[in-house]
Amino acid sequence: MKELLTLYCAFFRIGLFTFGGGYAMLPMLQREVVNRYRWATDEELLDCYAIGQCTPGVIAVNTATYVGYRRRGVAGGIAATLGVVSPSLLIITIVAMALSPFMTNPYVVRAFAGIRVAVSALIASSVVKLARKSVRDVPGIVLCVAAFVIVAVLGASPIWVTLGAALCGFVMGRVRDRK
Amino acid sequence: MSDILWLIYEFFKAGLFAVGGGLATLPFLTRMSVSHPDWFTTEMLANMVAISESTPGPLGVNMATYVGYTVAGVPGGVIATLSLVAPSVIIIMLIYRVLQQYKNNRTVENVFTGLRPAVTGLIAAAGFSVFRMAVLTGGSGSLITLVSWKALLLFAVLFAGTQWKKTRGLHPVLFIAAGAVVGLLVAF
Numbered sequence: 001m002k003e004l005l006t007l008y009c010a011f012f013r014i015g016l017f018t019f020g021g022g023y024a025m026l027p028m029l030q031r032e033v034v035n036r037y038r039w040a041t042d043e044e045l046l047d048c049y050a051i052g053q054c055t056p057g058v059i060a061v062n063t064a065t066y067v068g069y070r071r072r073g074v075a076g077g078i079a080a081t082l083g084v085v086s087p088s089l090l091i092i093t094i095v096a097m098a099l100s101p102f103m104t105n106p107y108v109v110r111a112f113a114g115i116r117v118a119v120s121a122l123i124a125s126s127v128v129k130l131a132r133k134s135v136r137d138v139p140g141i142v143l144c145v146a147a148f149v150i151v152a153v154l155g156a157s158p159i160w161v162t163l164g165a166a167l168c169g170f171v172m173g174r175v176r177d178r179k
Numbered sequence: 180m181s182d183i184l185w186l187i188y189e190f191f192k193a194g195l196f197a198v199g200g201g202l203a204t205l206p207f208l209t210r211m212s213v214s215h216p217d218w219f220t221t222e223m224l225a226n227m228v229a230i231s232e233s234t235p236g237p238l239g240v241n242m243a244t245y246v247g248y249t250v251a252g253v254p255g256g257v258i259a260t261l262s263l264v265a266p267s268v269i270i271i272m273l274i275y276r277v278l279q280q281y282k283n284n285r286t287v288e289n290v291f292t293g294l295r296p297a298v299t300g301l302i303a304a305a306g307f308s309v310f311r312m313a314v315l316t317g318g319s320g321s322l323i324t325l326v327s328w329k330a331l332l333l334f335a336v337l338f339a340g341t342q343w344k345k346t347r348g349l350h351p352v353l354f355i356a357a358g359a360v361v362g363l364l365v366a367f
Contacts, residue, residue, distance in 0.1 A: 016235050019350070025237070051278050052200070054291055057267030058239035059200035065271040066278075074272060081268055085244075085260050088236030092244040093256050095234060103226075107363060114362020116225040116313040117333045118354045122232065123306035124334075125341030126202055127299060134295035143293060147300025151206060152308070155213070158206040158301050159196045162294065169293020170286065177285065 003072055004079040010037060011064045011083030018060060025060055039067055060084050139172060182251045183258055185215065190243055190262035197239070199298045204239040204263070205305040208246060218250045221312045228309070233352045239263065310334070316367070330367045333358065 010032045018025040026049065033039045040048065052062035061081055068080025102108045135144045147161045193207035205228070212221050219227075227249065231241035240260060247259025274281055281287055314330040337354055340346045 015237065015240075018237050019232075019235055019352075051271075051281065054198070054287065055267065055270055055274070056196060056198050057194050057200075057264065057270070058197075058204070058237050060237035061240065061264045061267045062200075062271055065268045066275070069272055069275055077268060077272055081264055084237070085240050085264060088234075088240040088244050089257060089260055091234050091236060092231070092241050093248055093253055095230060096245055096248045096256070099230070110366050111359040111362045112226050112229070113313075113330070113367045114333065114358040114360070114365070115229045115355055116222070116309065116358070117330050117362070117367075118337050118358025119225050119229045119232070120306060120310035120313045121334050121337035121341060121358075122351050122354055123202065123205070123228075123302065123309060124338050125347075127303045127306055128342070130199075130295075130299040130302065134299050140292075140296040144296040144300040144303070147297040148304045148307075151301055152304035157210055159192065161297055161301055162196050162198065165293045165297030166290045167293070168297075169290045173286070173289025173292060177289075 004075055006037070007068050007071060007076055007079045008083040008086075011068070011080045012086050014064070015060065015084040016087040025063075029063065033067055039071055139168075143168060182218075183255065186247055186250060186255055186259045187262045189215075190247070190259045191265055193243075194263040195266040198294055201238050202302050202305070203298055204242060206301040208242060209305045209308050211246070215250075219246065221308055223249065225309045225312060229355050229358075233355055327367045329365055333361055333365075 014025060014028050014032055017028045029045060029049075030042065034042055034045055048063055048066045049059070052059040052066065055062055061084060064080040064084040065077040069077035072079070099108075103112075131144065135141055143165055147165065150156045150161055151158055189207075189211055193204050197203040197207055208224055209221065212219055212224055224246070227242060227245040231238055231245055234241060240263065243259045243263040244256040248256035250259070271278075314327055314334060315325045316327050337358065340349070340354065340357075
């Protein structure tokens with residue numbers, strides 16, 4: 001029971017000090033998981049991070065489940081996961097409650113019009129960053145453009161694109177491996 | 180079906196199919212604004228993304244809590260978040276024993292060479308719907324009269340800022356704050 005609480009608290013701190021997500025949380029994970037509690041070594045943490053990226057879902061949550069499950073089985077996985085999402089639940093609920101009466105205020109409306117432009121610039125920069133890493137050959141370009149067109153122009157669900165792309169990757173790999 | 184049941188269904192689905200973390204849930208959220216028009220608009224979604232990027236916590240989790248709260252209040256926020264993480268928890272626990280082989284498995288690697296570029300395209304599509312909403316003014320007319328040139332200019336400057344060597348390391352909150360200040364001063 002005590003260790004479950006420790007897991008919850010450690011991942012609560014990790015969630016609280018994660019901004020954005022992805023690689024931003026790695027230093028905080030290292031501090032808590034590797035240096036402070038020695039639940040995993042640096043290499044194990046990086047492995048677990050790699051696995052978190054290639055399983056569906058939020059990477060922070062996948063990592064929390066993995067480390068928690070390793071320590072204390074199912075209960076540990078759940079405790080760590082609840083820990084990592086608790087700060088978001090508290091902070092976002094409070095912010096949403098506090099902001100909602102102001103969302104029709106003309107100054108807030110004007111500020112948010114500018115903020116939305118900034119958000120689209122930030123998303124564009126994430127896309128550029130991702131594309132540099134993942135779109136490196138002709139099949140990659142075709143898949144990336146096709147996914148964009150199918151969702152943005154044809155209005156299909158991202159689920160079909162995800163499944164289709166996974167299938168393409170599988171088939172292309174088979175063909176390449178056979179050569 | 181009540182909103183709560185729909186939230187469980189939609190967020191479980193997003194948690195199950197959003198691969199790659201962070202912004203990967205965004206395409207599923209833009210999709211929700213289309214399939215549940217009474218829940219939130221793209222404009223509201225963009226506001227929620229901005230607030231989720233400026234507050235602590237993993238981006239995907241923050242967005243789930245915010246969207247859930249917008250749809251069905253505090254219970255909605257809690258339920259959307261738990262539904263988003265449920266598939267992760269189940270999948271990680273199920274494949275835990277084979278995780279080490281899984282990571283270096285040839286088939287898994289092949290599948291991901293297909294998935295990664297497609298996820299990039301999906302996020303680009305979600306970003307495009309936010310972009311369109313941010314730089315187009317409401318109303319009808321030709322594309323040229325609908326574009327807010329001031330907003331487009333701000334986009335160009337901020338995007339250049341995310342790429343320029345000296346400013347690209349800056350925290351996203353600073354870009355959001357800059358957008359807010361310009362929006363207040365200029366009004367699109």
